[in-house]
Amino acid sequence: xxxxxxxxxxxxxxxxxxxxxxxxxxxxxxxxxxLASLAFGDAFSAGGSYFxxxxxxxxxxxxxxxxxxxxxxxxxTDREEMKRRSPLYSADxxxxxxxxxxxxxxxxxxxxxxDAISAALSxxxxxxxxxxxEGEDHGFRKAENIIHSLESELAFxxxxxxxxxxxxxxxxxxxxxPADS
Numbered sequence: 710x711x712x713x714x715x716x717x718x719x720x721x722x723x724x725x726x727x728x729x730x731x732x733x734x735x736x737x738x739x740x741x742x743x744l745a746s747l748a749f750g751d752a753f754s755a756g757g758s759y760f761x762x763x764x765x766x767x768x769x770x771x772x773x774x775x776x777x778x779x780x781x782x783x784x785x786t787d788r789e790e791m792k793r794r795s796p797l798y799s800a801d802x803x804x805x806x807x808x809x810x811x812x813x814x815x816x817x818x819x820x821x822x823x824d825a826i827s828a829a830l831s832x833x834x835x836x837x838x839x840x841x842x843e844g845e846d847h848g849f850r851k852a853e854n855i856i857h858s859l860e861s862e863l864a865f866x867x868x869x870x871x872x873x874x875x876x877x878x879x880x881x882x883x884x885x886x887p888a889d890s
Contacts (some may be wrong), residue, residue, distance in 0.1 A: 737761065754805055791866065801829075809840065810841075
């Protein structure tokens with residue numbers, strides 16, 4: 710996360726990117742990096758989390774057996790440390806729009822993760838979208854869902870950053886509308 714924030718700030722300082730319109734997106738651990746970068750940093754104007762981890766403790770408690778020890782070597786087993794590093798418990802620090810995309814059959818990062826961060830964003834009045842996909846698990850496999858999620862992500866960024874993509878994109882229902890909508 711710190712590397713992502715540092716790279717974004719560097720590129721903005723060098724004039725290589727518009728520092729007022731940077732977006733971060735990722736899936737699974739990359740979704741965690743997205744949510745953590747938004748909760749613990751201020752380099753991005755919006756983010757997209759595909760089946761991302763919002764609560765490390767919840768991941769340990771609810772993931773399937775294969776992933777059950779995933780965090781041991783990365784974060785350790787101390788629950789307070791997991792909580793400190795979980796975007797969910799610092800969701801009040803997220804100040805930019807977020808799109809959450811989640812498969813409803815996900816056993817690695819169960820839908821409760823996206824549900825929890827969506828509820829926290831709603832409680833804080835942060836504009837966001839929360840899209841779920843029936844029959845999808847960890848990593849979308851159905852072509853129509855992959856296309857829909859990517860097109861929805863682009864439409865979301867257009868909506869929250871104030872640009873109109875040229876393509877005919879799906880309408881993205883917002884859980885909390887942007888202030889100027």
